[in-house]
Amino acid sequence: MDVQGEAARILGELRTQADPVRAENEKRYLKSDYAHIGVPVPALRKVAAPAVKSKPTRDEVVALAQTLWDVTDEGRPVHEARMAAIEILVRRVSLLERRDLAMAERLVRDSASWVYVDMIAEKVVGGLVLRYPDLAEVLDAWVGDPYMWIRRTAVLALLAGVRAGNPDLERLDRFGDALIGEREFFIRKAIGWVLRELSKKDPEWVAAWVEPRVGVMSGVTLREAVRRLPAEDAARILGR
Known part of the structure; x- marks a missing residue:
């Protein structure tokens, strides 16, 4: 897997479905300071799915999730990118190893919702x-x-x-x-x-x-x- 290319594809497809009204409503509902694109969860999952259908390795899954997690827009984390990162980890949790509990802890500590x-x-x-x-x-x-x-x-x-x-x-x-x-x-x-x-x-x-x-x-x-x-x-x- 081309991790950077796959992350760019996911983010690009999410941005093509941007809904500013939904983004503002979701931001208000979640009391969020993050950047929101305005993509509903079912559509987000559809965009993320091809990344895990290609039988990635554990290292590729972790790298892609971390890359998406770290995406920012004007210095703010991007909500949908983080949701896509979680979706990828969840769909391929069977590939994760005991050492990845530390990664999960880092993500939780970097979350506020x-x-x-x-x-x-x-x-x-x-x-x-x-x-x-x-x-x-x-x-x-x-x-x-x-x-x-x-x-x-x-x-x-x-x-x-x-x-x-x-x-x-x-x-x-x-x-x-x-x-x-x-x-x-x-x-x-x-x-x-x-x-x-x-x-x-x-x-x-x-x-x-x-x-x-x-x-x-x-x-x-x-x-x-x-x-x-x-x-x-x-x-x-x-x-x-």
Whole structure:
């Protein structure tokens, strides 16, 4: 793969679909300081797809993602270029190696919005942890990190195991208790989100974990956690 040429192709095709009105609306919605082109996600994915259909190597995938991530417009990161970088990593996460967890961390630390962090957390970090279970020890450090988006990543990385039917209940238990007093909305939401997804497969565990913590759990965490529980369990827990 010609990494620079492929990055130029992707950026060029995205710019041909520029929608200034959409760009401004999206920028306002995301409260973003980035440059926005105004390309919807389905169209962006279609533009990025040829890059991964050519059977790239791990090195090519990482180089292309990093090249796109670093694209700027008048000194500002370009939203769609970063989204394309994430899309390429997600589509070829099977090529990534344990060392690439450090790259994923760099991207999260260079992010300031859920729109980038969430896909990296679940699909890239979570995917790596599923393949290399010992990497989960890194999450143990991240859950206490000063940077809020790293803490959110530690929690949302657990989603990959939940969806795969191999949940890390021990870490979910520890992380939940460690963060249950969080004031950050995005952390509270993340805990509830993981509990909600787990409740689709193991509602008994979720109900048993949530019920004794109702008095200290934030409203947003509680509402998400009980959303998919059986009605009688949800009513009993909310009644407390």
